[in-house]
Amino acid sequence: MAFIQVIDDESSVCWAIEKLGTKLGHEVRVASTAEKGLDLLQEKHPDLMFLDVRLPGMSGLEALPKVKSIAPETPVVLITAFGDLEVAVEAVRQGTFDYLVKPFSIEDIQTVIDRALAKPSEVADVRPETVSAEMVGTSAAMQQVFKRIALAARSMAPIVIQGESGTGKELVAQAIHRYGPRHDRPFVTVNIAALAPSLIESELFGHVRGAFTHAIQDKPGFLQQADGGTLFLDEVAEIPLPTQAKLLRALEQQEVVPVGGSSGKKVDFRIVCASHQDLSACVKQGAFRHDLLFRLNTFHIELPPLRQRREDIAPLVYHFLQQLEEKYEKPLRISPSAMEDLEQRPWYGNVRELRNAIEHAQILARGGVIEKEHLPPPVTKDWFDGAGGEESQEDRLTADIRAWTRQETGRGSTENLWGRFQTLAEKEILRELLEECDGQYLAIARILGIHRTTVKKKCEQYGLLSPEQPDE
Numbered sequence: 001m002a003f004i005q006v007i008d009d010e011s012s013v014c015w016a017i018e019k020l021g022t023k024l025g026h027e028v029r030v031a032s033t034a035e036k037g038l039d040l041l042q043e044k045h046p047d048l049m050f051l052d053v054r055l056p057g058m059s060g061l062e063a064l065p066k067v068k069s070i071a072p073e074t075p076v077v078l079i080t081a082f083g084d085l086e087v088a089v090e091a092v093r094q095g096t097f098d099y100l101v102k103p104f105s106i107e108d109i110q111t112v113i114d115r116a117l118a119k120p121s122e123v124a125d126v127r128p129e130t131v132s133a134e135m136v137g138t139s140a141a142m143q144q145v146f147k148r149i150a151l152a153a154r155s156m157a158p159i160v161i162q163g164e165s166g167t168g169k170e171l172v173a174q175a176i177h178r179y180g181p182r183h184d185r186p187f188v189t190v191n192i193a194a195l196a197p198s199l200i201e202s203e204l205f206g207h208v209r210g211a212f213t214h215a216i217q218d219k220p221g222f223l224q225q226a227d228g229g230t231l232f233l234d235e236v237a238e239i240p241l242p243t244q245a246k247l248l249r250a251l252e253q254q255e256v257v258p259v260g261g262s263s264g265k266k267v268d269f270r271i272v273c274a275s276h277q278d279l280s281a282c283v284k285q286g287a288f289r290h291d292l293l294f295r296l297n298t299f300h301i302e303l304p305p306l307r308q309r310r311e312d313i314a315p316l317v318y319h320f321l322q323q324l325e326e327k328y329e330k331p332l333r334i335s336p337s338a339m340e341d342l343e344q345r346p347w348y349g350n351v352r353e354l355r356n357a358i359e360h361a362q363i364l365a366r367g368g369v370i371e372k373e374h375l376p377p378p379v380t381k382d383w384f385d386g387a388g389g390e391e392s393q394e395d396r397l398t399a400d401i402r403a404w405t406r407q408e409t410g411r412g413s414t415e416n417l418w419g420r421f422q423t424l425a426e427k428e429i430l431r432e433l434l435e436e437c438d439g440q441y442l443a444i445a446r447i448l449g450i451h452r453t454t455v456k457k458k459c460e461q462y463g464l465l466s467p468e469q470p471d472e
């Protein structure tokens, strides 16, 4: 039989834990304030304590260090009415065993009791620091995300964050760094998708003077810049295969060899990666190395799309309104019908789209109440890869261009890559337009917005001249 103590001013919570605890054969004592609970604690140390964060008088978070100093061996489960990232981080930091977000079920209480009584409590060794409310989310899914951020922050393990565009992957990476032991060291963000494929390797690993035509001096890469801190690789699936092999080597050996260099430099950084793609699927398609994924994916955080956690919409709206109020120094309000509209939208662009919609609306509302008509139209599915929308012709084309580039660099066939691509593209555009315009150079030139003689020269160069050229 174990001894469980509950400190909560809500009688229904005390009743539920008392009833279940007694049924499981334990002794349960309840107190409605932290002060009363601490008195009881002096008398006898419990095997498990449930502690509410919001209490009349001393709060749960204030009481927690006192509980820890009186009964350091007691696992403490924090109870919160709303769980935000700060509570999660504070809970982990102060060595609480777990936390429960109200409303919770009897099964949740039982799971926590079973785990706590089976396992000694863990004491966190992360130092205290001031935290700010930068990530919003009251949904159960976001509560899980907050818990995982808090746990991830304590370790130096590589983390993979997955989620659609705009779900907050970068924010999660920043939080992991900020709440981690190296928060005062550099946080280096690299968006791989924004780099030219031919430059990815030298941007990541740096280069030595003379490594290529424009390498006029040694330049350290992002891996070196992150030394001592965190390297955040956004859209990691876009790294070309040969560079993936080099990254794996660097991670295994904790050493960076710059492009054109012969010796490595020791580096020590934490790696956090993000992708909107399913990396396991990329491995199956041969676009991502399985050994690299295995190395990176020690701990996984999945960010659900906003449409799957609609209860987060209103808190996010108020959060963004508050940010804008601070920026424009004036109070902002939103009408119930506008809020209802926002709560029903599909949000294919996720939180980023919501933030932009609020900013757009407050400009149109000119300081008045934000109404439905001030909101921009919702973004449609086909804007986003991975949102399940129909792929547009342009999406397919850009995906093909990238696949081709990857294939060529993967084979080491990089000679005159740009020129070969231009030839491929130009030839096919001209071939199509020659047909559409009956071979008239002037008409083609008008469509393409280039000079007629350029069209003629290119057609000759690509051998596209037809014997019946009407304007020749």
Ligand SMILES: Nc1ncnc2c1ncn2[C@@H]1O[C@H](COP(=O)(O)OP(=O)(O)OP(=O)(O)O)[C@@H](O)[C@H]1O
Residues within 6 Å of the ligand: 134, 135, 136, 137, 163, 164, 165, 166, 167, 168, 169, 170, 171, 172, 234, 276, 316, 319, 351, 352, 355
């Ligand atoms: N839970 C949240 N609370 C507050 N703001 C959020 C939250 N999630 C996302 N945001 C905001 O939404 C915007 C997009 O977030 P972020 O850049 O982290 O998304 P992302 O998933 O990394 O996007 P992408 O894949 O396109 O790079 C940012 O302005 C960020 O501050």
